[in-house]
Amino acid sequence: MNFDDAQGWLVGEPHKGLRAMFIMMNAARLGVGMQGLGICEVAYQNGLAYAKDRLQMRSLTGTKAPEKPADPIIVHPDVRRMLLKSKAVTEAGRALSYWTGMNLDIANKHADEGKRQEADDLVALLTPIVKAYLTDMGTEIGNECMQVYGGHGYIAEWGMEQYVRDARIAQIYEGTNGIQALDLVGRKMGKSFGRLLRRFFHPVQKFISENQADESMQEFIFPLAKSFAKLQQATAMIAQKGMKNPDEAGAASSDYLRQFALVALAYMWCLMVKAAQAKLEAKEGDQEFYESKIITARFFMQRMLPEADGRFKMVMAGADTLMELDASGF
Numbered sequence: 595m596n597f598d599d600a601q602g603w604l605v606g607e608p609h610k611g612l613r614a615m616f617i618m619m620n621a622a623r624l625g626v627g628m629q630g631l632g633i634c635e636v637a638y639q640n641g642l643a644y645a646k647d648r649l650q651m652r653s654l655t656g657t658k659a660p661e662k663p664a665d666p667i668i669v670h671p672d673v674r675r676m677l678l679k680s681k682a683v684t685e686a687g688r689a690l691s692y693w694t695g696m697n698l699d700i701a702n703k704h705a706d707e708g709k710r711q712e713a714d715d716l717v718a719l720l721t722p723i724v725k726a727y728l729t730d731m732g733t734e735i736g737n738e739c740m741q742v743y744g745g746h747g748y749i750a751e752w753g754m755e756q757y758v759r760d761a762r763i764a765q766i767y768e769g770t771n772g773i774q775a776l777d778l779v780g781r782k783m784g785k786s787f788g789r790l791l792r793r794f795f796h797p798v799q800k801f802i803s804e805n806q807a808d809e810s811m812q813e814f815i816f817p818l819a820k821s822f823a824k825l826q827q828a829t830a831m832i833a834q835k836g837m838k839n840p841d842e843a844g845a846a847s848s849d850y851l852r853q854f855a856l857v858a859l860a861y862m863w864c865l866m867v868k869a870a871q872a873k874l875e876a877k878e879g880d881q882e883f884y885e886s887k888i889i890t891a892r893f894f895m896q897r898m899l900p901e902a903d904g905r906f907k908m909v910m911a912g913a914d915t916l917m918e919l920d921a922s923g924f
């Protein structure tokens with residue numbers, strides 16, 4: 595836009611514009627992360643309803659609905675894989691968002707300045723992860739749940755393809771997810787000698803130490819601890835190599851963000867398991883709801899968290915393979 599002969603007024607103090615812009619930007623990034631999470635939720639709700647309703651073939655292990663001409667597709671392992679992935683991401687993504695939101699409130703309202711600073715650090719660290727991971731998942735889960743519908747997912751009448759189209763922009767605006775990853779490794783990782791990182795690393799380490807002897811937590815704590823150790827290793831590698839050669843940090847950034855997000859989700863699942871186990875032991879509340887938390891956590895640990903190992907390997911591979919090819923060779 596070009597405003598000929600228009601008068602401009604300075605808003606705020608001179609040379610403080612970028613800082614002011616980032617206040618708006620950080621809020622917008624968290625908001626866009628919620629857009630991704632919202633799409634995961636609505637896509638999952640629709641996918642689940644359809645999977646219980648749509649009849650197609652019989653279960654591999656024998657008929658489940660003999661009164662019907664075919665079984666509902668929710669009996670099929672591959673349909674369950676798509677639904678469980680959607681459920682595991684959506685519920686842990688929501689927990690991560692609540693944790694971030696709670697810390698946003700503490701950062702704004704707590705009486706103790708130290709607590710405000712700690713919470714503000716954690717929010718700053720988690721903002722690029724919430725924005726990039728949850729919007730990536732908006733597209734991925736939108737696609738999984740569209741797939742649950744088969745051909746009906748692709749045509750406009752059911753509304754599923756609309757979610758996928760709507761999800762795609764959230765990975766781009768308010769700073770592409772590539773830029774979020776650079777923010778994580780470039781600005782957040784090294785800030786104040788790793789002070790922001792410690793706001794995440796310390797509670798995770800504390801949780802592992804306090805719960806590793808608990809027999810009922812073993813199947814959840816062990817994968818969390820393993821993936822957490824690799825996250826620390828990747829962090830140290832990026833910090834060291836990135837100082838000598840910034841391309842190393844840039845090359846690692848997107849895979850590192852994904853690895854970080856998966857570890858954060860594993861931590862959220864461990865917290866949810868702990869709460870669910872307490873409710874089941876006390877026979878309080880909706881027992882099926884808490885059982886389903888534990889089963890979904892198990893799915894996450896066994897069938898989603900292993901992706902963090904793959905991302906770790908990609909991070910550790912370094913920048914050479916990305917930078918070797920001359921632009922003319924592409």
Ligand SMILES: Cc1cc2nc3c(=O)[nH]c(=O)nc-3n(C[C@H](O)[C@H](O)[C@H](O)COP(=O)(O)OP(=O)(O)OC[C@H]3O[C@@H](n4cnc5c(N)ncnc54)[C@H](O)[C@@H]3O)c2cc1C
Nearest residue numbers: 763764765766767768769770771772773774776844845847
């Ligand atoms: C529908 C829509 C609505 C929008 N609404 C608004 C709005 O309301 N207000 C507003 O201000 N903006 C808005 N935008 C702009 C949006 O925020 C930008 O398009 C977005 O941040 C990406 O910037 P760019 O288009 O300049 O991409 P570019 O910066 O040109 O990036 C192109 C590609 O290169 C990558 N890249 C660029 N630099 C680097 C680097 N240093 N290292 C690694 N990778 C890099 C990017 O990740 C991306 O993949 C909107 C855009 C769209 C499409």
